[in-house]
Amino acid sequence: MKKISTLLAIVFYVNTQGQILNPGFETWSTDAYVPSAMNPNSGNGSTGWWDYNVFNSSFVGGSPISVYRCDTAHSGTYSARIETVVYTNASWNIYKAWGVPYIGHNYSDTLGILYNGTVNETAATSSPGFPFTQTISNFNFYYQYKPNGVDTAECRVSLVKSGTLVAGGIFKTGVATGSSWQQASVTMYYLNNLTPDTMYVLFSASSLDKKPKPGSVLWIDDVDVTIPTGINQVPANKDQVIVYPNPGEGIFTIQTTAFDNTSVEVYNLLGEKILSDKLQNNNTQIDLSGLAKGMYQLRLIKNNNVIYQTRISKI
Numbered sequence: 566m567k568k569i570s571t572l573l574a575i576v577f578y579v580n581t582q583g584q585i586l587n588p589g590f591e592t593w594s595t596d597a598y599v600p601s602a603m604n605p606n607s608g609n610g611s612t613g614w615w616d617y618n619v620f621n622s623s624f625v626g627g628s629p630i631s632v633y634r635c636d637t638a639h640s641g642t643y644s645a646r647i648e649t650v651v652y653t654n655a656s657w658n659i660y661k662a663w664g665v666p667y668i669g670h671n672y673s674d675t676l677g678i679l680y681n682g683t684v685n686e687t688a689a690t691s692s693p694g695f696p697f698t699q700t701i702s703n704f705n706f707y708y709q710y711k712p713n714g715v716d717t718a719e720c721r722v723s724l725v726k727s728g729t730l731v732a733g734g735i736f737k738t739g740v741a742t743g744s745s746w747q748q749a750s751v752t753m754y755y756l757n758n759l760t761p762d763t764m765y766v767l768f769s770a771s772s773l774d775k776k777p778k779p780g781s782v783l784w785i786d787d788v789d790v791t792i793p794t795g796i797n798q799v800p801a802n803k804d805q806v807i808v809y810p811n812p813g814e815g816i817f818t819i820q821t822t823a824f825d826n827t828s829v830e831v832y833n834l835l836g837e838k839i840l841s842d843k844l845q846n847n848n849t850q851i852d853l854s855g856l857a858k859g860m861y862q863l864r865l866i867k868n869n870n871v872i873y874q875t876r877i878s879k880i
Contacts, residue, residue, distance in 0.1 A: 585695060585764075586681075587613050588788040590645045593634045597686045598622045602630045605645050605679070612683040612695065614645065617652075617660060617676060619686055626655030631677045631770075635784060639707040639746045644786035649677035649713070649771040651779050667721060667765070668773045669833050670857040675777040677770035679785065697724065697764035702793035704734065704751040704766070706785055709742045713780035717772040721835040722751045724761035729876065730862050731761045733836020737772075746786070754836045756862050756874055808863060812878035815854030821865070822847055823872060831877075832862040853879055 587605055596602040597609040599621045606613025616632035619625065628650070635646035652660075657674040664672035667680075682693040704722045712718070717739045724731040734751040768785055771777030807820040819829060824844040829851060831840035840851060844865070853861065856879060864874035 585697070585788060585790065589638075589641045590614070590634075590643050590786060591641050593643065596621075598624070599630070602632075603634045604632070605634070606684075609687060610683070610685040612692075613681070614679055615682055615684045615691075616647075616679050617656075620652060620656040620660070625659055626653040626657075628652040628656040632679055637709075637744075637784060639786035641786075644784050645679055645768075647677045647679050647768060647770040647783045647785065649675055649716075649769075649777050649779050649781045651675050664773070665857065665859055667767050667835065669859050670774075672773075673777050675771065675779055677777070677781065677783070679768040681764070681766045694725070694763040694765040696762065698760060698762055699790070699792060700724075700732075700755075700761070701753055701790040703753060703791035704788075705748060705791060706788045707746045707748050708738075708786070709744065709746055709784040710738060710770075711741055711782045712739055712771075713778040715739065716770075716778040716781045717775070718781070718783045719767075719769045719771075719773055720749065720751055721765075721767045721769075721773075722753065723765040723835055724753065725763050725765065726759040726761050729759060730756060730832070730834055730836070730860075731759045732756065733832065733834065735835055735837055750791075754832075756832065756836070756864060756871075806865065806873040806875075808875055808877060811875075812880045815852060815856070815879055817851050817853065817863075817877055819844065819849045819851065819863075819865070820847060821873070823865070823867060824849065827865050827867045827872070830864050830866060832864075834860060834862075853877075 590605045593603045594608040602618035618630050620628040621630050631650045633646040635644045638644045661671040681695050684691045710718045720736040723733045732753040732755040734753045736749045736751045770781045770783035827844045863877050865872050
């Protein structure tokens with residue numbers, strides 16, 4: 566049997582068909598390497614909801630199980646129960662950098678996460694995301710939350726096209742629900758007119774940007790999406806703008822003749838706005854040196870229209 570430590574060699578690729586699988590978390594299977602754990606998918610090598618229960622294996626540090634099948638459900642028989650637990654250093658050193666594409670920085674060593682994708686533990690391959698080709702206005706789900714002290718549950722959603730961010734949104738709550746189910750809705754903010762090919766979803770029982778609290782528990786059930794009647798996007802005019810250096814170490818210059826009454830916005834890969842400012846002249850600098858390394862989306866707004874958008878890379 567191949568050691569599960571070969572998960573260090575995870576390969577990412579994008580699928581090209583589209584649907585949300587197992588939206589009510591009714592399908593569960595035993596983990597290929599951790600017989601005591603179950604995952605909300607149809608088995609090793611399948612597309613569905615995945616977690617880091619595999620790190621309970623002694624091959625990768627023996628961390629505690631963080632996602633459970635739960636018979637407390639909003640509808641049907643089961644829901645997904647996500648609990649924040651403290652992972653061992655051995656496990657954390659393997660998965661910590663996996664957080665960068667989702668949240669812009671390494672994961673903490675305290676984690677309770679459920680995400681979507683295709684994972685083959687035997688072959689040590691992973692394809693994050695569901696194949697998804699529809700334009701949506703909202704990503705919806707039902708939840709219960711029991712934070713341990715001051716903590717924040719999160720759901721982060723992205724739509725991408727061949728690796729390019731199309732839309733993103735985030736839901737956060739620090740409010741305990743008791744035993745009642747609440748409906749959450751993630752509003753999707755669009756950066757371009759591209760047709761997505763993949764949806765990325767990440768649920769967390771704790772804050773991903775502040776110190777997570779072991780013992781916080783998030784229950785998730787009945788995922789669905791809202792299809793809009795139409796979303797109008799303004800195509801970018803790339804002939805008017807040059808952004809350099811790209812990639813860069815943090816200071817980027819925007820050179821454009823269309824700087825009058827124009828603002829610049831920068832988004833992370835989950836569609837969160839992390840910078841908003843006015844262009845001052847035809848060579849305006851923006852400072853992203855305080856942000857984590859990774860990809861960001863830059864767009865210029867004039868008269869409430871997107872006149873330019875591009876990806877920038879901080880190295």
